[in-house]
Amino acid sequence: MAFLRRIQRSDFIYYFFRDPVAYISFFILLALFVSAFAAPLIAPHNPYDPTTIDIMDSELPPVWSSEGSARFLLGTDDMGRDMLSTMLYGMRISIIIGLGAVFLQAAIGIVVGLLSGYIRRLDAILMRIADVQLSFSTYMIAIFIGATFQMMFGVANYEKIAAPLLIFIIGLAEWPQYARTVRASVLAERRKEYVEAARVIGLSRLRIMWRHILPNTLSPVLVISTVQVANAIMSEAALSFLGLGMPQNKPSLGSLITSGFEYIFSGTWWITIFPGILLVVLVLVINLLGDWIRDYLNPKLYKG
Amino acid sequence: MDKLLTINNLNVDFTLRSTTLRAVNNVSLSVNKSERLGIVGESGAGKSVLGFSIINLISKPGRIASGTVMLQGEEISSYTYEQMRQIRGNRISMIFQDPMMTLNPVLTIGEQMRETINAHASMSAADVDAICLEKLRKVYIPSPEKRLDQYPHEFSGGMRQRIIIAISLLTNPSLIIADEPTTALDVTIQAEIMDLLLELCETEHMGLILITHDLAVVSQVTQRIAVMYAGSIVEQGATEQLITNPQHPYTKGLLGALPQRASRDGRLNQIPGVMPGLAKIPEGCSFRNRCSLAADICLTQPVLEEKTSGSQVACHMVK
Numbered sequence A: 001m002a003f004l005r006r007i008q009r010s011d012f013i014y015y016f017f018r019d020p021v022a023y024i025s026f027f028i029l030l031a032l033f034v035s036a037f038a039a040p041l042i043a044p045h046n047p048y049d050p051t052t053i054d055i056m057d058s059e060l061p062p063v064w065s066s067e068g069s070a071r072f073l074l075g076t077d078d079m080g081r082d083m084l085s086t087m088l089y090g091m092r093i094s095i096i097i098g099l100g101a102v103f104l105q106a107a108i109g110i111v112v113g114l115l116s117g118y119i120r121r122l123d124a125i126l127m128r129i130a131d132v133q134l135s136f137s138t139y140m141i142a143i144f145i146g147a148t149f150q151m152m153f154g155v156a157n158y159e160k161i162a163a164p165l166l167i168f169i170i171g172l173a174e175w176p177q178y179a180r181t182v183r184a185s186v187l188a189e190r191r192k193e194y195v196e197a198a199r200v201i202g203l204s205r206l207r208i209m210w211r212h213i214l215p216n217t218l219s220p221v222l223v224i225s226t227v228q229v230a231n232a233i234m235s236e237a238a239l240s241f242l243g244l245g246m247p248q249n250k251p252s253l254g255s256l257i258t259s260g261f262e263y264i265f266s267g268t269w270w271i272t273i274f275p276g277i278l279l280v281v282l283v284l285v286i287n288l289l290g291d292w293i294r295d296y297l298n299p300k301l302y303k304g
Numbered sequence B: 001m002d003k004l005l006t007i008n009n010l011n012v013d014f015t016l017r018s019t020t021l022r023a024v025n026n027v028s029l030s031v032n033k034s035e036r037l038g039i040v041g042e043s044g045a046g047k048s049v050l051g052f053s054i055i056n057l058i059s060k061p062g063r064i065a066s067g068t069v070m071l072q073g074e075e076i077s078s079y080t081y082e083q084m085r086q087i088r089g090n091r092i093s094m095i096f097q098d099p100m101m102t103l104n105p106v107l108t109i110g111e112q113m114r115e116t117i118n119a120h121a122s123m124s125a126a127d128v129d130a131i132c133l134e135k136l137r138k139v140y141i142p143s144p145e146k147r148l149d150q151y152p153h154e155f156s157g158g159m160r161q162r163i164i165i166a167i168s169l170l171t172n173p174s175l176i177i178a179d180e181p182t183t184a185l186d187v188t189i190q191a192e193i194m195d196l197l198l199e200l201c202e203t204e205h206m207g208l209i210l211i212t213h214d215l216a217v218v219s220q221v222t223q224r225i226a227v228m229y230a231g232s233i234v235e236q237g238a239t240e241q242l243i244t245n246p247q248h249p250y251t252k253g254l255l256g257a258l259p260q261r262a263s264r265d266g267r268l269n270q271i272p273g274v275m276p277g278l279a280k281i282p283e284g285c286s287f288r289n290r291c292s293l294a295a296d297i298c299l300t301q302p303v304l305e306e307k308t309s310g311s312q313v314a315c316h317m318v319k
Helices: A002-009 A011-018 A020-037 A083-118 A120-135 A138-189 A193-201 A205-241 A253-261 A270-297 B047-054 B081-087 B109-120 B125-138 B157-169 B187-204 B215-221 B239-244 B249-256
Strands: B003-016 B019-032 B036-040 B062-071 B092-095 B175-179 B207-212 B224-229 B232-238
Touching (some): A020 A270, A083 A138, A083 A205, A120 A138, A205 A270, A253 A270, B019 B062, B019 B207, B036 B047, B036 B215, B047 B062, B047 B175, B109 B125, B125 B157, B175 B187, B187 B215, B207 B215, B215 B239
């Protein structure tokens, strides 16, 4: 309760409601999150249940076109699944993979960044490892690992582990972003007198790093986290588009876009366009919110 | 008398590429139990380095080249990092110059105080809080129960320095090293903080090493003063003795430079020249280039020895 009251008193809320971009983005994002995670409750159909899917319903256009059916608001895809329901379920997968990957990135990156910033002996080696990691593109690593797994375990098994694997791949490929950001802040913080004071008190190095320095480096971490969530969702969509992401029977937004892409020239535009719009809106509002948080946390940039 | 801290022939070196600079040169000092010692000198004289070398926390590339530091008979200068960690903040506390910087901005002062106790003792949370409150009352923080949950930015500069003093008291140390504790504060608060330190040292029977360039402050608080110049102690003696009857030309110059001593309309007195950088300390007496008494004999290094006045002075020209 004390925490809530402190938030209420802080100027965070005040500035938030003064900036229409901030609160509109936030409420759109909130609506998207809620509808994604409440998909089993609010979606009109269950796209994972083959018994409810009828191939005869395939490629029906949205309800407002003359051939549309009232049962399928946004039409159906090539397998006869309701587009709206599939998109909601797909968005849930995209968000889970995005958050999971960022969580993994942050966990690795923060630990590496702290260690290399505070313990100078480890700096050179850890940062060179990060440089090597950064010199491979995310997609290259993902394609390599994804293709290897598909060959080793077969496509059927791959489908079962696709989501955790994508989290692992995207998380592993992007951790140097965190490591570099945290290291830079740690280098600035470790010179400050409160760190010296903590050493004089006789605290252990681990405790100084974790309790004293880390909390002071968290605001840039917060800012890059928003950007990284958006990036991870996009990476996942791109990988799925290339056929290395989520399988067709458990589609994410990316795999939905791919599956519709084959039909776009035959006039069935909705299978690609709707998930595409949803993906763009999702990534856009996350990035807008991230920008706002960056401005808020940096008084030098704040225009209000 | 009971010796609390003894420093014997301490040398601290900073190695920069190929040159080695001596920041603390052959310093010997001692502090008796519940005695207050002032270390005075210009900026760069090596006062702070000396303070840090006592708890073996000189930042790289500095290191103790030779000499020993004894705390209550234990040779702490030979302790390992882990052993030293049990001394720091426990038996020796340190207070820094800028109270705005020495508290962590993202932790409440309660968290920072509890942490200090927990680093050195294991006791129940209620006992820890009781100690925190007791020490906050000692430094006259009003309604300490509420204050524990506040962040450093909710306090004024003087209050923060009092909180820092409270933190340094938490483990009942036998020695406090205060490194220019009032420099960043305004004059009225300075007096308040110095009075508080003085009072606490007396009631808690703690030794104090007060590092400062402010002669007025040391003369009020300390019993003994050591004057440092370019890494060495040039004069050491009882406060009264040293202030009223300075022997070393540098000490005389410092005291003469106090604004109170200047004539009303005239210019302020000053010591000609500036203190040499560590790389350019002249051979022999390090002060000879600025000294009005300098003679040929000053080309050899003077030793710190007791003179007729009763103070220890490192000067050939003082009898």
